[in-house]
Amino acid sequence: MSRALIGAVVLAAALLVASSTLFTVHQTQQVLITQFGEPIRVIREPGLHYKLPFIQSVIAFDRRLLDYDAPGEEVILGDQRRLIVDSFTRYRITNPLEFYQTVGATEAGIRARLNSIVQSSLRRVLGNEPLLSVLSTDRTRIMGTIRNQVNEEARRFGIEVTDVRIRRADLPEENTQAILSRMQSERERVAREARAEGAEVAVRVRAGADRERTVLLAEGQASADILRGQGEQEAIRIFADAFQRDPAFFQFWRSMQAYRDAFGEGETRLLLSPDSEFFRYFRGTSQIGQPGAVAPAPPAAPAAAPAPARTSD
Incomplete structure (x- = not known):
């Protein structure tokens, strides 16, 4: 080699x-x-x-912050109402040795443990709280209590739970329909009360308006009658003053009015003699307007003669 x-x-x-x-x-x-x-x-x-x-x-x-989304679970609240709670948990591995010895080398082992711990804490804490507290600002206090309980139990697995939150809280389907029906009935009751109160106010306003109208009409009629009486009084006074100034002209003017009324349009027939006092101004007007002359009394309009009766052939 x-x-x-x-x-x-x-x-x-x-x-x-x-x-x-x-x-x-x-x-x-x-x-x-x-x-x-x-x-x-x-x-x-x-x-x-x-x-x-x-x-x-x-x-x-x-070593970063890890998330675990728990499935929705039905929880019975302190007022015996049922609520489906969907929560999530944030945690961090603080002791790898304890984590390895209790749940293993992967994060899958801790998820089942966390699910059991979180659900138990949710049932335990929410079981003492009414629905209004869960849906109000007390929710922060409730979640803080749940987080502390979960963190206390999860320390033995070598992790630290930093937060537990309720993502969504829904009523069961049958409860939702019942609550919606009650809400609808309540809204309808409030609407009926509002309509009844509105009708009462409308009747009261209408009655007040009618009463005010009647008072205004009566006051107006009274004022009109007073003004009419005063006007007639003034007209009579002016008429009397004019008669005293020139009685002859006044008698002549009254006769002209009688002629107008007698010879107006219509089918009225008059049977008068030519020397009737009614036609005295047609015979001469020498006394009208003379100083010191006294005019005769105004002739009265003669009564209308009845129309001749028709005879059948």
């Missing part, structure tokens, strides 16, 4: 031993060294490290 071949074999063996001896720890990881399955030491510092080749193994664990 040539020296070159021997050198190549030695170099390959050296590289194989070096690759089995040296390893790198990432800054997001922490490493547990095991020898024949038994844990030897924990390495948390990032960088280049070594181990015994072929007999020691490296198991890496994530």
